[in-house]
Amino acid sequence: MNSKRNFNVKVNKTEIVAAVLPMQKYWLPLSNLDLLLPAVDVGVLFCYLNPIIISEKINVEFSSMVKILKDSLAETLVSYYAFAGEIVENLAGEPEVLCNNSGVYFTEAFADVELKEINFYNPDESIEGKLVPKKKHGVLAVQVTQLKCGGIVVGCTFDHRVADAYSANLFLVSWSELAQSKPLSQLPSFRRSSLFPRRPGYYDDSVDGLYVPIKTLPPTKTATLNPNDQVTSRIYYVTGEKLGHLQSLANHDQKSTKSQRSKIESLSAFLWKTIACGVKETLSFKNFRFGIVVDGRTRLMSNRDNNQDKLLKGYFGNVLSIPFGEKKIEELKEKPLNWVANVVHEFLDIAKTREHFLGLIDWVEAHRPEPVVAKIYATEGDGPAVVVSSGQQFPAKKINFGWGEPAFGSYHFPWAGKSGYVMPMPSPKGNGDWIVYMHLLKWQIELIEASAAHVFEPVTANYLNLI
Template sequence: MVSGEGFIVSVSKVEVVAPELPMQEHWLPLSNLDLLIPPLDFSVFICYKNPSSMSFPSMVGSLKNALAQALVYYYPLAGEVVTNSTGEPELFCSNRGVDFVEAVADVELHRLNMYNPDDTIEGKLVPKKKHGVLAVQATGLKCGSLVVACALDHRIGDAYSANMFLVSWAEIAQPNKPIISAHPCFRRSLLFPRRPPSIDHPSLHDMYAPMAALPPPKFGVQSEPLISRIYYVTSDHLNRMQALASSNGVKRTRLQSFSAFLWKTVAEAAAAGVDGQRKVVAKMGVVVDGRKRLSNGDKNMGSYFGNVLSIPYGGKQVEELVEKPLSWVAEKVHEFLEMGVTEEHFLGLVDWVEAHRPVPGVARIYCGHENEEGPRFVVSSGQRFPVSKVDFGWGKPVFASYHFPWGGDAGYVMPMPSPIGNGDWLVYMHLFEGLLSFMESKDPQVFKPFSWDYVLSRH
């Protein structure tokens, strides 16, 4: 039993859900791109408003039955990560199954403070993965609403992979949709290194380094704690950012425009010395999915389950980011992104990891140096988060978000589509508390704390 902001979560049952048709035990190596991911879990939680047609026990039963079937297709999720003889992580497809937690919370959906997920979600509505690769929790609320949450080992898959699994799981649960629309691909040969390897591209050495050559990421060690917040940003404000970020006939994407706006805002906070010390350089990375870059006519890449990520980044003087117009900042975002959006970059990254194995590599944006000053953060993209497709048979979600208080000393930002489908965004931010306070006070019309009035009145 755990307590949250004025409510208590009571665990009623914990069991292991195994695949309906177990496979023969076997080993599945992690790809070179998986090996770039440190041992971290990320979570996603999905809220359903009072599905009156079904009781909590019947919904849980449906979730478990569908999960057992989904694990036949997604069999690695029923396995365990172990360390092999070279000291590298490897996936043992053991058919162990997935820990499934049933819980009840004495709170109504509209009373959950989603603006502050550290108090409402962390350790309460999202499971703490203790075994295996995946953990699931279903929590029934006082009003009859339901929260479904998952915690996944990031070394096994990225957000794209989690999205595929969630959609397949939901499709299987629906009574009139017995088959899944897309089958996951676990062919590690799609990410085999080249012979001979080619790691001469300067972007590889600018963006990544062997762990032995850098101070390790300071997981769990910060001078100031990073905290999580969820905001909603309206389509009108996103359109204005895009207009200001575009110039000379070049239209920037919404993600590039928002990232530029955020980079500039973080620089303004650093220039103002919000943590008591003026900083000189602000660094921002943007997560790039390499599936389209590596597809080369192979349809399997579009359904590949694993990590296919790179994190190009840029660092600029704080004063420069503050003084220059948003269009200039957006141009700098575009420039450093260009280094990480090509097929050659991803092929080279696979080769780069191979050249340094078994020494693990790490994205430089995550590793600060004692002689470097300034904030660092990463912007991911949850725009493909399939909120409307995660319907287990009792209606579409009214709210869903990733949750990733990852413990490093670099910030993390994840923009996602609003469940309303009107072009607005929900934005999960894991940043320093002083920085978030600065952003809210400087641009309160942009960074609006999430409230249930935003979605429940529209459902």
């Protein structure tokens, strides 16, 4: 692996980029589904080769690239004004967005490393605190880093309470379109009425099994941190061939093509079983929770109201649910992969309906202003928990600011929780491979690398065709 372990990043300049048009200050309430999210930040980065390497016709200096990025960001914030605001508490103690155009902190930096030397496999070492900015103010922060080879990295950090990955993707695509003076392919919608609760509200008992008011949870125990309880981030790739093989194993005994297990279900089942198989009997916990994030936009589309469906397609905010399953570790060890895949399919089915999301909105309304949390994250002492969030819509190839497609892109989500987080997304190669970002406990990563290295292979410069 031709990677340079330690490199320095020097910040040259930080300034505030505000929307190019003056805007009237006003409050944007968070929707009931936004209120399900804790105060966590999500990072994303895109890495570009030196434009001259891509084409002799593109001869853009770093200062020109920065100007293009800043000017087009100021233009994009006119449509995505929530990203230029601040989160403040309302009188009920709930977070809201104050749309005051206070702007986005925009940092220019230089890293004494070449793109091919960056160790993407270990983002804790190469990305964290270096290429993706820490957000200190506002809702969004941006950092543009020039590399020694003339390549650049565009890193962003956004507040998850304001936007999910789908919304962040809309923003990133719009930003790159305006950088190339193209019309926006999708306008964002901030119409909260799309997610208003019903009167009277109604929700199924299954929602009580997925979410819980924070005040009902037992107090967190303060325990000495075991080195194996430390969290570690890794980025792997899984070949299309391996994904196909896992899918065929997961579909063993499936007689109907209609009930075929998807690639995300198959990979999730494999991951659940792999970690369970490595859990030692000496550990105190017996159960293992596993969840998958479901985007509700397509579920809420009625196919009857075209205007409403258009608004949902561009809806900016969180429209997520996290159904999960809980099984005994011994059972996960003993049963075949297709049995585990069936369990995954069954718990996902709960969240695949319009009624589930309408019920979830009503459930939050019934508990407001009490803060709530996804139950899978409330696992103190109950055993491990892992959440998979599909990044299949990750728009890497579309994020072209005028100097070519990214050579690499990934989410970066090193949150402080003990629950693991996994984000698969398409490889920039466009060949059916997946890039898989993992943020798991150290012992879980070690298990995966010991027994599933044939599936999860480290992302290297060689794999990305950088050398």
